[in-house]
Amino acid sequence: MKKLVINGGVPLFGRVRVSGSKNAALPIIFSSLALRGISRIKGLADIGDVRVALDLIGCYGAKVKREGRDTLIDTTTLKYVSPPPELTSMLRASTYLMGASLIRFGRAELVNHGGCNFSARPIDMHLDALASHGAVIAGDVISGGRLVPSVVRFKKRSVGATVNALISAAGIEGESVIEGCALEPHIFVLVDYLRSAGASISFVGDRATVRGGELSGAEVSIPGDMIEAGSYVAASIASGGRVQVQGFDRSELSSFIEALGASGVSFEDGEDVVAYGKPARRFSVCAAPYPGFPTDLQPVVAPLMSFAGGCLKDEVWRERFGYLDGLGAFGLRSRALGDMREVFPSELHPARAYAPDLRGGFAMLLAALMADGESEIYNADVILRGYENITEKLSGLGAEISLCEM
Ligand code: EPZ
Numbered sequence: 001m002k003k004l005v006i007n008g009g010v011p012l013f014g015r016v017r018v019s020g021s022k023n024a025a026l027p028i029i030f031s032s033l034a035l036r037g038i039s040r041i042k043g044l045a046d047i048g049d050v051r052v053a054l055d056l057i058g059c060y061g062a063k064v065k066r067e068g069r070d071t072l073i074d075t076t077t078l079k080y081v082s083p084p085p086e087l088t089s090m091l092r093a094s095t096y097l098m099g100a101s102l103i104r105f106g107r108a109e110l111v112n113h114g115g116c117n118f119s120a121r122p123i124d125m126h127l128d129a130l131a132s133h134g135a136v137i138a139g140d141v142i143s144g145g146r147l148v149p150s151v152v153r154f155k156k157r158s159v160g161a162t163v164n165a166l167i168s169a170a171g172i173e174g175e176s177v178i179e180g181c182a183l184e185p186h187i188f189v190l191v192d193y194l195r196s197a198g199a200s201i202s203f204v205g206d207r208a209t210v211r212g213g214e215l216s217g218a219e220v221s222i223p224g225d226m227i228e229a230g231s232y233v234a235a236s237i238a239s240g241g242r243v244q245v246q247g248f249d250r251s252e253l254s255s256f257i258e259a260l261g262a263s264g265v266s267f268e269d270g271e272d273v274v275a276y277g278k279p280a281r282r283f284s285v286c287a288a289p290y291p292g293f294p295t296d297l298q299p300v301v302a303p304l305m306s307f308a309g310g311c312l313k314d315e316v317w318r319e320r321f322g323y324l325d326g327l328g329a330f331g332l333r334s335r336a337l338g339d340m341r342e343v344f345p346s347e348l349h350p351a352r353a354y355a356p357d358l359r360g361g362f363a364m365l366l367a368a369l370m371a372d373g374e375s376e377i378y379n380a381d382v383i384l385r386g387y388e389n390i391t392e393k394l395s396g397l398g399a400e401i402s403l404c405e406m
Helices: 022-034 048-059 092-105 124-132 159-171 185-196 226-239 250-262 295-306 323-328 358-370 390-396
Strands: 002-008 013-017 038-042 063-067 070-074 107-109 136-138 141-143 151-153 174-179 200-204 207-212 219-221 242-246 273-276 283-287 310-314 333-337 340-344 352-354 373-378 400-405
Touching: 002 358, 013 390, 022 038, 022 048, 022 092, 022 159, 022 185, 022 226, 048 063, 048 092, 092 107, 092 124, 092 159, 124 136, 124 151, 124 159, 159 174, 159 185, 159 207, 185 200, 185 219, 226 242, 226 250, 226 273, 226 295, 226 358, 250 273, 250 283, 250 295, 283 295, 295 310, 295 323, 295 340, 295 358, 323 333, 323 358, 358 373, 390 400
Parallel strands: 013 242, 038 219, 151 174, 283 310, 352 373
Antiparallel strands: 002 373, 002 400, 038 070, 063 070, 107 141, 136 141, 174 207, 200 207, 242 273, 310 340, 333 340
16 A cells, blocks of 8 residues: 655645546547457556556457557457456446447456445446347346347436447447437547447437447547646645646636636636636535536545635535545534535644545645645555656645655
C-alpha cells in the first residue's frame, strides 16, 4: 500500500497538461476484443486502471505493444478464457468484457466487477441490452447462440450500459437502435473507434442507430481527461494559486466552471482553464448526467466549500457522500439534509486519513494541500488508478508532495 505525504499551505502556480481520459480509454481497450486485427490507440494514460484493462485483454491472447504514446493491440488470434476475478474485481469497467466477449466468442460470463465502492452499482441495464440481442443469461453464463439486431430502450442514463449496448450492436449484422444513451464525451470516443472498425453509427439526441457487422482493427485518439482537468482546477483554487490547465476540451467543463464562477472564482477566457480567487460565496452543485455537473467532480469540489459553505446533491449516485467522513478528519464540517449534504465554512487542518476511493481520495489530497502542515493519505493506490504522474504534476506546480510505500 502506498501513502502520499503532503506539506500543505503552498499556493500552486504554473501549467499542467492533463493525460488521456480514463473513462474514454477503458471502453476502447475492452471493445478491442470485439475487433479482429491490429488497432492503434493514441494517448493512453499510464494509470492503474489502464494497466489492469490491458492485462485483462492480454488474458484472451491480445498482444499489446507500446510505441511511444501509441498503444498497438493485436486481436487477430484470441482464445476464450473465464474472466480472471483477481483482475476483474479491480475495476468496474471490466463489465465491458461482457459485450465484447459475447461478440467475439459468442459467450461471456457475469463479471465479478470491482471499482470505486461508493454506492450500489447494478448491472441490470447492461444485461437487458445483451438479452435484447438474444443472449441467454443463465446463472453466471451468458450465451450468444445467434445474436440478432434489436431495439434497446434504457430507463435511465448509464455510461456502462450504453458502452455494452454500443459494442454489442456494432458487432451484430444488421440495424439496432439504442434509445436513452448516455451522452458523456467518452461515449463518442467509443463511437469513433467502432466507426473506424467498420460499424455505421448515427445519433439523433440520445437515440443511436447502429449498423453492425464484422469489426476490424481500428484507430482512435484518446482526448484529455475532463475529470483530471477539473481536479487540477480545483487544486489551483484550493491552494490560492493560479494554474493553467491544458490539453482538454474546455466546453466539457462548462457546468463545473459555471458552478465555481457563481461562487466568486474568476476564470480567464481562452482555450485552457485558468482559475483564480477563492469561493467568496456559498455555492451548490447537483451532479447529473452530461452535460450536467459531473458526478466524478462532486467529491472534488467539497473541500472548496470549506471557504464559504455549500450544498451537494448527486442525481447519478445518490449516496456518493461517504468520502465526507474522511474529510471530517481534516476539519471539514458537513451534515445530511435529506438527500443533500450541507457543508459549513470550516478551518482545515492537517490529518492522517485513508483514501476511500479515486475521487474521494483526490478530495482528501485537496484538503491536505489546503491545510498548513504535514498530512498523510493512506491507500493512495486508489488515487493512482486514475491520475497519471500525480506527484510529478503537483510538484511541478510547487506542491510539497511525495509518494512512498507504507
Ligand atoms: C461510469 O460508471 C464511470 N466509470 C464513473 O466514474 C462515473 O461516476 C459514472 O459513469 C457516471 O458518470 C467508468 O467510466 C469506468 P453508470 P458506470 O452506469 O458506467 C445506474 C470515476 O470516478 N445504473 O453511468 O458504472 C447506477 O446505479 C468513476 O472515474 C443502473 O441502475 O456508471 C447509477 O445510478 C466512478 N443499472 C447510474 O445508473 C445499470 O445497469 C449511472 O451509472 C447501470 C447503471
